[in-house]
Amino acid sequence: MKPAHLYLLLHVLSTASVLVNAFDPITTTVVVGLGATLGRTIYNYLHESCDSKWIAFNATSLEADLESKLFGQHIASRIILKAVTGFMSNDNPKKPLVLSLHGWTGTGKNFVSQLIAENVYKEGMDSSFVHIFTSELHFPHSSQFDTYKTQLQQWIKGNVSNCGRSMFVFDEMDKMQPGLIDSIKPYLDYYDKLDGVSYRKAIFIFLSNAGGESIIQTALDFWRAGRDREEIELKDLETSLSLSVFNNKKSGLWHTSLIDKNLVDFFVPFLPLEYRHVVQCAMAEMKARGVQPDQDVADQVARDVVYFPKSDRVFSVKGCKTIESKLDYYT
Structure with missing residues (x-):
C-alpha cells in the first residue's frame, strides 16, 4: 500500500476512535460500525478485487x-x-x-x-x-x-x-x-x-x-x-x-x-519484422521514454540489427527484442 493511502486509512480509523470516546455507549456502537464500514470501503477501494472497478475491458x-x-x-x-x-x-x-x-x-x-x-x-x-x-x-x-x-x-x-x-x-x-x-x-x-x-x-x-x-x-x-x-x-x-x-x-x-x-x-x-518495422519500434521506444523521437537515431539502430537471409537481409533475426538496449548505446 502506498504511504498516502495508508495515511488516509489510519486517519479514518483514528477519527472513528476519537468519536468513540466522545459519545455515550449507544452512540459508540453506531460510530464503531461507521468506522469499520469506512475502513472496509477504503480497503476495497485501494486493494484490488474481482469486480468492475478493477476489471473493465476497454x-x-x-x-x-x-x-x-x-x-x-x-x-x-x-x-x-x-x-x-x-x-x-x-x-x-x-x-x-x-x-x-x-x-x-x-x-x-x-x-x-x-x-x-x-x-x-x-x-x-x-x-x-x-x-x-x-x-x-x-x-x-x-x-x-x-x-x-x-x-x-x-x-x-x-x-x-x-x-x-x-x-x-x-x-x-x-x-x-x-x-x-x-x-x-x-x-x-x-x-x-x-x-x-x-x-x-x-x-x-x-x-x-x-x-x-x-x-x-x-x-x-x-x-x-x-x-x-x-x-x-x-x-x-x-x-x-x-x-x-x-x-x-x-x-x-x-x-x-x-x-x-x-x-x-x-x-x-x-510475421517476421522488416527494417521499417524495426525503425518504428525504435521510434516508439524513444517516445515511451519521454524523448523526442529521432529518425536518424532510429535508422542507426535498425541498421545495426542482424537480418536474414544473409544475401537479401529481409527480416530481423531478433525482431525488436534488442531495440531497448541498442537505444542506450545510440542515445
Missing part, C-alpha cells in the same frame, strides 16, 4: 494500442481485437478464451499479452489476477512431470475460484514437456462447472516460437513473389501453423488434446 483503447504500438502484425492485430472484444462482451461464454500465439522471437507475442492485460485489468500485468508461467522456471525437471501436472491443476483451480476473470499466460510453450499442458484440458472445455468452479470467463494465452519456420517461409514466399506482406491472410498460415505445432515433438503442444479437440480458439501468427 475495446477502444485496445484497438488504439494495437494500431499504434504493435508493428508489422496486421493479422495478429485483427484476430486479437476481434477475439478479445467478442469474448469480453459476452457475459455468458461457453468456454474460456484460448489463444495460441506463434512466431519468431521479438515479433510481439509477449507484448500483445501485455496489451490485453492493460486493457482488461486496471493493474495490467501487475494484477493479482494475471498469472504467468514460464516453462524453464516453473517446470524445469522432467522427472517431476506428475508433480507439475498436479500443481498446475491446483494453481488454475485456486486462482479461478478466487476470480473467474483470471488470465493465464504460458510462455516458452516450445520448451514445455509434451503432455503437461493436457492436464488443464478440462478447464478449457465446454463445461458449465467443474467441482463447483466455472472456468468459462478465464483467458488462456500460449506463447511459442514453434511454427515460426512455417510463418517465415510464407512471408519469404510472398516477398520473393513481389507481393506485399499485407496481402498475407490468416488462411495462408492457419492450417500449416496448427499442423506444424501439433507435429513438433519439441513443442509443449505436440499431439496435445487441446488441438485435437479444437479447444484452441485461434492460432495467431506473428
Whole structure:
C-alpha cells in the first residue's frame, strides 16, 4: 500500500476512535460500525478485487494500442481485437478464451499479452489476477512431470475460484514437456462447472516460437513473389501453423488434446519484422521514454540489427527484442 493511502486509512480509523470516546455507549456502537464500514470501503477501494472497478475491458483503447504500438502484425492485430472484444462482451461464454500465439522471437507475442492485460485489468500485468508461467522456471525437471501436472491443476483451480476473470499466460510453450499442458484440458472445455468452479470467463494465452519456420517461409514466399506482406491472410498460415505445432515433438503442444479437440480458439501468427518495422519500434521506444523521437537515431539502430537471409537481409533475426538496449548505446 502506498504511504498516502495508508495515511488516509489510519486517519479514518483514528477519527472513528476519537468519536468513540466522545459519545455515550449507544452512540459508540453506531460510530464503531461507521468506522469499520469506512475502513472496509477504503480497503476495497485501494486493494484490488474481482469486480468492475478493477476489471473493465476497454475495446477502444485496445484497438488504439494495437494500431499504434504493435508493428508489422496486421493479422495478429485483427484476430486479437476481434477475439478479445467478442469474448469480453459476452457475459455468458461457453468456454474460456484460448489463444495460441506463434512466431519468431521479438515479433510481439509477449507484448500483445501485455496489451490485453492493460486493457482488461486496471493493474495490467501487475494484477493479482494475471498469472504467468514460464516453462524453464516453473517446470524445469522432467522427472517431476506428475508433480507439475498436479500443481498446475491446483494453481488454475485456486486462482479461478478466487476470480473467474483470471488470465493465464504460458510462455516458452516450445520448451514445455509434451503432455503437461493436457492436464488443464478440462478447464478449457465446454463445461458449465467443474467441482463447483466455472472456468468459462478465464483467458488462456500460449506463447511459442514453434511454427515460426512455417510463418517465415510464407512471408519469404510472398516477398520473393513481389507481393506485399499485407496481402498475407490468416488462411495462408492457419492450417500449416496448427499442423506444424501439433507435429513438433519439441513443442509443449505436440499431439496435445487441446488441438485435437479444437479447444484452441485461434492460432495467431506473428510475421517476421522488416527494417521499417524495426525503425518504428525504435521510434516508439524513444517516445515511451519521454524523448523526442529521432529518425536518424532510429535508422542507426535498425541498421545495426542482424537480418536474414544473409544475401537479401529481409527480416530481423531478433525482431525488436534488442531495440531497448541498442537505444542506450545510440542515445
